[in-house]
Amino acid sequence: MTGGMEQRRHGLLWAHPGRDLPRPDGCLTFADGRIVAIDTAPYAGKERLIMPILVNAHDHGRGSRPLDFGAADSRLETWLWDLWKTPRTDVYLTHLLAFANMAASGVGAVVHNHLPQGPDMIAEARQVARAARDIGIDLAFVCPVIDRNLIGYDGGRAVLDALDESSAQRLRALTRLPPVEEQIAMVEAIAEQIEGEGTTVQYGPPGPQWLSPHGAALVGRAAERTGRRVHVHVLETWAQRRWMENHHPEGIHAYFEDAGLLGPRLAIAHGVWLNACERAALAAAGVALALNASSNLRLGSGIAEFGTLARDGLKMGLGMDGMALDDDSDMLREVRLAARLFAAAGQLDVKACEEAALQSAFSEGARLICGAPAPGLEPGAPASFVELSMEALSPLPPGSMMHVARLAVGRWRREAVTSVTVRGREIVRDGKVAGIDMERACRELAQQMQKGAMRDMDWIAIAQHAAAAGLEPSGAA
Incomplete structure (x- = not known):
């Protein structure tokens, strides 16, 4: 194989959510934006759940x-x-x-x-x-x-x-x-x-x-x-x-x-x-x-x-x-x-x-x-996947792969996301979106909204006039 260096992710591997169950000791290998292999390998780190985007x-x-x-x-x-x-x-x-x-x-x-x-x-x-x-x-x-x-x-x-x-x-x-x-x-x-x-x-x-x-x-x-x-x-x-x-x-x-x-x-x-x-x-x-x-x-x-x-x-x-x-x-x-x-x-x-x-x-x-369904995590598919912290979902280790699936669907939320990779590029790392200062961006947008609202007051008054008249853009009899 030629191209970029191979990378690996280990954890509970859920290749096709809704069609199968996660598998323990999963190993996902990818390079050049594509999945190279899905294997089983022992893993001793903190447990994480790996699934498609x-x-x-x-x-x-x-x-x-x-x-x-x-x-x-x-x-x-x-x-x-x-x-x-x-x-x-x-x-x-x-x-x-x-x-x-x-x-x-x-x-x-x-x-x-x-x-x-x-x-x-x-x-x-x-x-x-x-x-x-x-x-x-x-x-x-x-x-x-x-x-x-x-x-x-x-x-x-x-x-x-x-x-x-x-x-x-x-x-x-x-x-x-x-x-x-x-x-x-x-x-x-x-x-x-x-x-x-x-x-x-x-x-x-x-x-x-x-x-x-x-x-x-x-x-x-x-x-x-x-x-x-x-x-x-x-x-x-x-x-x-x-x-x-x-x-x-x-x-x-x-x-x-x-x-x-x-x-x-x-x-x-x-x-x-x-x-x-x-x-x-x-x-x-x-x-x-x-x-x-x-x-x-x-x-x-x-x-x-x-x-x-x-x-x-x-x-x-x-x-x-x-x-x-x-x-x-x-x-x-x-x-x-x-x-x-x-x-x-x-x-x-x-x-x-x-x-x-x-x-x-x-x-x-x-x-x-x-026009076609996503293939899930399979060799040859895009290396696009999400990693969740199992610790963020429960302080207790799951007892079975069915338990893992039910626990995920019952409790998962954005705070559990540790990493997101799209076509081989990690866009979220340690729960943070790569390359963007979210707090600064939010402050800047808020300032623009305040200025924008002041600039648009004349049109807002028209919209409020229509709403006050009890009129709706439905016209359905």
Whole structure:
């Protein structure tokens, strides 16, 4: 063998969480970013659990979280207005912190749905990609494509009618959208700028209520031409379900099929209110779904029927959506929460739900990035793995490998992570993200948020006016 020097990691080796159990005295050998061998060798050091990286299958890269600037948890259609208050901050710094927080909890790859701060999305994409490279996580950059209903599912009529003419004109100007053709061209320009090892670009219609059938068809043709993946928010809330029934009663699967999008290149997020016909059609077409347990709880969207989704054959990943339950970007906690919520629905037993949540987080979530599940820890696979301190999980040594697995899923959290390696590069060492002073970066971002909030007070007043009038960007009757 030629190339870089071989390195080894010893411990309890969990090659395929959800499919097998950890093995004792494991030895993982890697070089040149790939796993060379998986062996058994005696180990006398402190016990650690070695497992594949986690995939955050749906997120928005929030270095500053909504609660920090007063966007309180509420129903999605109300909460979206509060997001207009987001202070403008340095794009690179914002995403550097977001990706660092993910990495600290074992995330090595993320599907990032970008929320532009300004008109130059190409420049923003370059900064986001640089942040991901500097932290060392793999990135699927999802570009929004929108042509309708940006300020309300009714076209914005209710909100505009509530504002004085000056505010309404300002709102129209702020929400004017370029033609879909230009947005698709921008996606391709972004891909030319940032794609490379560990970074891909996807089309990102944020939802059918925000992209017309004509616009969706243009995205479908572009995806067919380029082979690029498509990532769409789907039926997150009951208001969206009602809107779908009013505007596309044939169902979400028909909307995608008519646009030429229904197929294995398509990934969807949330899916809380999918009906039986839609679930079956999406599963048959090979569509993957990102579940977002924390976000759906915090925004009152509901709990996806995991057992039903699984039985219908949908492949599922897990995402934090920038809204982890404790606002800590802890993907390990997200896995635990998802497993418990799945079991609470009573459709599958606890063990089956744990196994399904593990497969979603460690393997199936990769489908939303590249169309195929992650291979786990096997010779020839990328050397991408997480190391957890068993001592941080329990003061007592586990009695069996089943005990190790149950202990991990029952207690793991970011504080237990000692090391994260992505394609052979150690990006977290001794629990610290390599190459970044987190405290300093947080202080700098906080200062920018204060200045940004002051600069944006005129727009915040408009958003608060609309909210005070009791208007929501739903328009669903």
